[in-house]
Amino acid sequence: MxxxxxxxxxxxxxxxxxxxxxxxxxxxxxxxxxxxxxxxxxxxxxxxxxxxxxxxxxxxxxxxxxxxxxxxxxxxxxxxxxxxxxxxxxxxxxxxxxxxxxxxxxxxxxxxxxxxxxxxxxxxxxxxxxxxxxxxYKNNPSPKWFKESIAYQIFPDRFCNANRDGKLNATKENSFIYGRWNDKPMYIKNSKGEIVRWDFFGGNLKGITQNIGYLKDLNVGTLYLNPIFEATSNHRYDTTNYHNIDPILGTLKDFKEMVRECKQRGICTILDGVFNHTGKDSIYFKDASRSTKSPFYSWYRFKEYPYDYDSWWGIKDLPCVNELEPSFFKYIVEGENSVVNHWMKTGIKGWRLDVADELPSFFIENFRYKCKKIDSDAIIIGEVWEDASNKISYGQRREYFNGKQLDSVMNYPLRTYLLNFYNGSIDSETLLKYMNSLRENYPAENYFSNYNLLSSHDVKRIKTSVKDIVKCFNIDTQLQGAAVTRVLKSLSLIQFTLPGVPVIYYGDEVGLEGGKDPDNRRTYPWGSEDSNLLKWYQKITSLRYNSKILKKGEVKFFSPHPDVFGYIRYLPNTNDFIGVISNRSPYKSKFFKLNLKELVGQFSNNITTDIYLWNESLIVPIDSSTDFPIKIPPLKTLLFSSKSV
Missing domain, CATH: 2.60.40.10 (Immunoglobulins)
Structure with missing residues (x-):
């Protein structure tokens, strides 16, 4: 330039x-x-x-x-x-x-x-x-039920074991079983850094079914499960048989019962689809590596048969497949007993596609078409880590949002933007630009279907990330715990009031911590929950669940100060709006007189004089004509609205 x-x-x-x-x-x-x-x-x-x-x-x-x-x-x-x-x-x-x-x-x-x-x-x-x-392409809406729901993600081995004796439903060869549910997970590796024993806690499908009431208390409408198919590992991204439930988790009967019970309580189930690779121990790869005449031989790309082959990121336990090889494509998508047919018939409502960047566009489009043909309300979510509207993968610009591929993507950018704002890497004006960029680049159907996460099985848990940020604040050590709580509440309130689908990674709502994998996959701390944080999540999930504005409303972002970020959610041509304003400073309160005519008047018929300020549990009507006086304490996020919420 x-x-x-x-x-x-x-x-x-x-x-x-x-x-x-x-x-x-x-x-x-x-x-x-x-x-x-x-x-x-x-x-x-x-x-x-x-x-x-x-x-x-x-x-x-x-x-x-x-x-x-x-x-x-x-x-x-x-x-x-x-x-x-x-x-x-x-x-x-x-x-x-x-x-x-x-x-x-x-x-x-x-x-x-x-x-x-x-x-x-x-x-x-x-x-x-x-x-x-x-x-x-227009006239390809994302499912309404998903856009208006709250999602909950479960790593099945770590959520709940419903067996009275606490034992596993089954065991795997050469594995490691923890003595206590609350032990911290670890990898057992050899001198080459290879995992030699997979570890299990024994969470199972019945444990999920047993806690559907708990999910409903959090107003959950979408349940996303990490892989449940038979596999060697605990994460199950190394599928050994696409048609079987992993025995440690239970049986197909257990799964159908879970899906049915969830559905009766208004919760739709989404599965994790791993179709870029299988496990080395899979029935498919084992057969292919025994004979070049195997019906599965053409699924894989052997360099030097049978020991050298393409694998995901060079991990030999995860041999890559040829997704467009006709027999594989038929097995997964098109066949009468295809993987898609088999699992959609159990009553699930869609899929999260693992490593979507590595799946051919033709595969994704036909996968989506098949799912929608079975259930027009099915949801297809892609694992994409960047702005998915302009992603380049293997030298090709992807068209995920052309109306025929993905309904939703995992919104890792949102997590990155918010953490960078709170750690001081960017100011609110830059945060506003990032937020508006996604809003501009994403079609509305995809934007309002964004899978808005703060944690996942692939990144540090949000509480651990926040603790890392707070450690850098120049505040007394004894005050750091309160600061962590304030930031957690701020981030979660923002998450639940932005356009898109807010997602809780199991345990975040009760203060579960965890660094990088495998630490971010600890067990749910039954009996040791942070009850105050859980009450907070129940409050904000209720706020979201009961608000038409937060489900459907448009958004306008604003930046009144480098440390303060805010936005208005509104329904056009009405007087209804909800505003959120966040102060990331750990040291100073920020006082503003917001011009409501500027922020609200352009999309409202007129401005009400009663504005309701919501600060965790306190709702106060404030008289405001033009300038709305608001004081935001350090590390606080406040909500104000045209009606009492």
């Missing part, structure tokens, strides 16, 4: 991809629909020509036309406009603008900002950063 010429100031050209006055409609757009671009150039720079440079596999130019003049802050601008019809096929489009400036008879460009996050951009002499538009 080169610096711009001296006579072109940053506001000589005005454009904001996230403002409908400049780009309409907002964000991702359906195929075949019209987008209106408006870009402003200051009269004094004598702009002679403006072009939209669009990249859709190839680069095209479109001329913008002078529309009118407009005065902004006593400066005169020309409005250049273009109506552009999007292509009929879904594709991630990229664009910037090119200008011919008469004062110097030079070419300049306007593109995305240096972070590539959309919104207000920058002027460039060359090599502009592109903006993005995600195109998608």
């Amino acid at each position: 080169n610096s711009i010429s001296y006579f072109l100031q940053p506001d000589s050209i005005l454009f904001n991809s996230q403002d409908i006055d400049f780009k309409m409609p907002f964000g991702a757009t359906a195929c075949g629909e019209e987008i209106t671009f408006n870009i402003l150039t200051e009269v004094s720079i004598n702009c002679l020509d403006v072009r939209l440079i669009l990249k859709n596999g190839k680069e095209s130019e479109f001329k913008l036309y002078k529309k009118k003049e407009k005065k902004i802050r006593d400066r005169d601008y020309i409005v250049w406009s273009l109506h552009f019809k999007t292509p009929s096929l879904p594709k991630t489009l990229f664009y910037h603008f090119k200008f011919l400036i008469g004062n110097s008879n030079s070419i300049f460009y306007y593109g995305n900002n240096s972070l590539g996050l959309g919104g207000v951009g920058s002027i460039y002499e060359n090599h502009p950063i592109d903006y993005q538009i995600t195109l998608f």
Whole structure:
């Protein structure tokens, strides 16, 4: 990037991809629909020509036309406009603008900002950063039940053993069984760092069934289980037989009973689908490695038969499969007794696709089609760790949100953004940009289906992450416990009030800790729960469950101070809204007078004078006409609303 010429100031050209006055409609757009671009150039720079440079596999130019003049802050601008019809096929489009400036008879460009996050951009002499538009097929909604639900994730071996004697339903060869439920998990490895004994606690399906009432107390509507198919390991991402329940977990009868009981209590079950690789001990790979005439031989990519083969990240226990090999594809997706058919018939409502980045698009599209054909309300979630709208995997840009692949993705970016805000890596203005970028890039159906997590089986638990942050605060050691609680409550309140599906990783709601794998897979601490934190989660899950605004409402983010981040959830053309404002400073309260007319008035018919402030258990009506006075204590997140919640 080169610096711009001296006579072109940053506001000589005005454009904001996230403002409908400049780009309409907002964000991702359906195929075949019209987008209106408006870009402003200051009269004094004598702009002679403006072009939209669009990249859709190839680069095209479109001329913008002078529309009118407009005065902004006593400066005169020309409005250049273009109506552009999007292509009929879904594709991630990229664009910037090119200008011919008469004062110097030079070419300049306007593109995305240096972070590539959309919104207000920058002027460039060359090599502009592109903006993005995600195109998608319309009329492919994500399931309503999922978008409006609260999810709960269980690592089955570690949740609950319902056997009265506490013993395992079955045992595995050369495994390690813990003597006590509350022991900390560990790996038993050899000198090469290879796991030589898999460890088990004995959590089972009946243990989940036994605690459905507990899940309902948390207002859970979606239950996501880590793999349950027969495998060698405790995590079961090394499938040995796709059609069998792992005996340690129980039987197919146990599973069907769990699904049925969940359904009767309004909870839908989602399974973890591991289709990029199997286990080395699987019935498929064992047979393939015994004979090249095996019906499973073509499933795998042998380099030097039978000992050298492609495996996931080089882990020999996880041989990769050819997902598009006809017999494998039929076995998983298309066959009469396919894996999809077999498990969907048990009453499950969908799948989380493991390592979606490594599954071919054709596989994902047909997998989704098959599931939706069986149950039109089925949900397909993908494990994607980045912004899924522009992910490049193995040199190919993925089109997860084209309307035919994923309904939802695991929202790891949200977790990263929030932790970086609280640890001081970014300020609230930058957090706002990241939040708005996902909102702009994701089609609404996918955005409101985002799998919003703070913990998972693949990252540190949220309490441990927060404790790491608080240790860096310059506060007395005795006060750190209270600070951890405040941050946990702030993060969880944010999680449960943002658009998307909030997900509780089992045990987070009672203060379970854990570092990196396997420590993040500790057992649920039955009898040793943090009861105060559990009450907090019951409160915020109830808030979410009972709020139409939090399930369906639009969102507007704002940043009144580097340490303070906030947003408004609202229902357009009504007076109903809920606001959230968070102070990440561990030292100082922040006092503001928020302009409600600015924050609320643009989407509300009018502004109520009674604003209700919610601070954990206290609901106070506050008289406010224009400026809403609000004081946010250190490490606190407050909620205010147009109605008592």
